[in-house]
Amino acid sequence: MREERERETALLETSSSSMPQATRHEERERETTLEETSSSSTQTTRFKVPDLLSLKLDINLLADSCISTLFPTGLVIKYFVRVDNDGIFHTYPDRGGPFESIKEVQEAIDSHHAVQRKNICMDGLTDEERAIRCALYWYHNGTRKHSKEAFDYCTTGLQELVKAVLDKYNEDNGLVGDLAYELENIVSHKSCFDGKDCIYRSYDHFNLTMKTKGAANKDLYFAEVTCMDGDYEAYVLTCICMVKPDDNGECHVCGADMKHPAHDGYNRGRPFISYRHGRRRARGVPLFEKLFAVRDEAWLKEEEARVRRMITEGKEERRKFHTG
Numbered sequence: 001m002r003e004e005r006e007r008e009t010a011l012l013e014t015s016s017s018s019m020p021q022a023t024r025h026e027e028r029e030r031e032t033t034l035e036e037t038s039s040s041s042t043q044t045t046r047f048k049v050p051d052l053l054s055l056k057l058d059i060n061l062l063a064d065s066c067i068s069t070l071f072p073t074g075l076v077i078k079y080f081v082r083v084d085n086d087g088i089f090h091t092y093p094d095r096g097g098p099f100e101s102i103k104e105v106q107e108a109i110d111s112h113h114a115v116q117r118k119n120i121c122m123d124g125l126t127d128e129e130r131a132i133r134c135a136l137y138w139y140h141n142g143t144r145k146h147s148k149e150a151f152d153y154c155t156t157g158l159q160e161l162v163k164a165v166l167d168k169y170n171e172d173n174g175l176v177g178d179l180a181y182e183l184e185n186i187v188s189h190k191s192c193f194d195g196k197d198c199i200y201r202s203y204d205h206f207n208l209t210m211k212t213k214g215a216a217n218k219d220l221y222f223a224e225v226t227c228m229d230g231d232y233e234a235y236v237l238t239c240i241c242m243v244k245p246d247d248n249g250e251c252h253v254c255g256a257d258m259k260h261p262a263h264d265g266y267n268r269g270r271p272f273i274s275y276r277h278g279r280r281r282a283r284g285v286p287l288f289e290k291l292f293a294v295r296d297e298a299w300l301k302e303e304e305a306r307v308r309r310m311i312t313e314g315k316e317e318r319r320k321f322h323t324g
Contacts (some may be wrong), residue, residue, distance in 0.1 A: 025224055049237055065163045065172075066234035067092075070105060072113040074120075077153055078141040079236070080164040084171055092160040116142030128315055135307045144301070146295040158189060162206065165237040178214030185209045187220065187237065190193055192253040192269050201227040203238070203267055205254050220259065222249075224266045239266040 043077035070079045070091075080092040081102075089099040095108045097165050110117075119142040136144060143150035162183050170180040172300065187207040194202075198305050203226040211217050243249075249260030253269035297301070 021169060043264050049169070049239060065168070066228070066236050067161065068235075069233040070102075071270070072117070073106070074117050075113055075142055077113065077116070078157055080161050081105060082164050082168055084161075090164075094157070113142070118142070128311055129311075131311050132308055135311070136304060146293060147300060150295050151294050153254040158186060158204070159183065160237060161225060162186065162208065162223070164234065166210070167222075169237050169240065178212060181210045181212060183208060184217075185213045188257050190254040190258055192267070194269060201228055201229050201233075203227065205251065205258055205260070205266075207243070207259055214226060222259065222261050222266070226267070238250075239267070269294075313318065 002173075004021055059246045068081045069174045070081050071077060072079075072156040079095075080265075082092070084090065084098075087100075088097075088099055089102060089105050091099075091105060091109065095105075097105070097108065099105045099108065119133065119137045120139055120262055121308060123135070125133070138145060138150060141150075141153055161166045164185055166181050166273070170176070175181060182261050187209060192203050192205060194200075203224055206221075206224060206225070207218070208221050209217070212219055219242045222239070222241055222243045223237065226236050228234045228236060239261075241263070243259045243261050247259060247262045249262055249264075249268075251258065251266075251268050256261070
């Protein structure tokens with residue numbers, strides 16, 4: 001874990017020391033069309049997103065274009081970090097920045113999660129109290145099981161990632177003020193893994209709605225966010241465009257509820273190979289609901305009392321067994 005974080009920190013520091021110039025990546029980026037429709041006219045504007053192969057071949061381009069990740073010390077709670085063109089750091093979720101150094105970012109994140117770190121710190125505790133904490137708290141992030149806090153940590157990550165790549169996209173294309181895009185809603189999402197021999201780890205397809213401060217926008221958009229292959233997590237927006245009602249682009253991974261653009265500027269995935277012994281069962285959603293169902297405060301207090309009583313009684317029974 002320490003080595004991975006050091007590599008991510010190195011990537012963030014590279015980003016801050018190699019800010020792009022206005023025409024720096026012009027020949028290495030592919031163009032993507034966003035059609036902005038208003039009640040009076042239709043305007044087509046050509047914007048740019050980085051190309052996968054260019055990112056793979058140029059580490060500086062990757063550092064300039066990517067959204068990196070950072071974790072609180074001792075916890076597994078993923079933060080997304082963007083470095084703007086002035087070398088200033090921004091965190092998603094927001095933790096009070098912007099920040100002038102990665103050290104300030106880490107300190108702000110650690111300070112926010114002091115309670116979670118305490119929840120899973122076992123130093124000086126009795127065996128009984130250790131067992132109680134292990135039963136009540138998630139060991140990787142220190143949140144109380146079945147609390148709204150735990151649910152939020154597991155469900156808001158995608159939204160924060162999309163917000164980060166959209167802010168990077170706005171900055172790279174000079175979209176400021178009323179022209180800047182903001183995430184309104186993620187309509188559908190699919191994580192895609194193509195296996196070995198790829199220049200990326202994975203990619204995510206989104207259908208989403210966006211808004212601008214200057215005008216209402218009811219259009220549906222398609223976005224592809226790619227996690228590049230390497231020793232660190234680097235997320236890059238590799239496609240974004242409006243999709244029309246009659247668009248029916250091909251994708252071997254996403255289902256019918258995901259609308260893809262007609263052009264070929266995104267990863268279509270590899271054809272699905274069915275299993276010999278029948279179809280797979282989708283068990284992920286029911287299992288998630290079982291593990292992370294949000295309970296009210298009264299239930300949480302009652303559950304803590306039950307766990308403490310059960311562990312205390314178990315300890316007493318073991319004592320009687322050994323002394324009897």
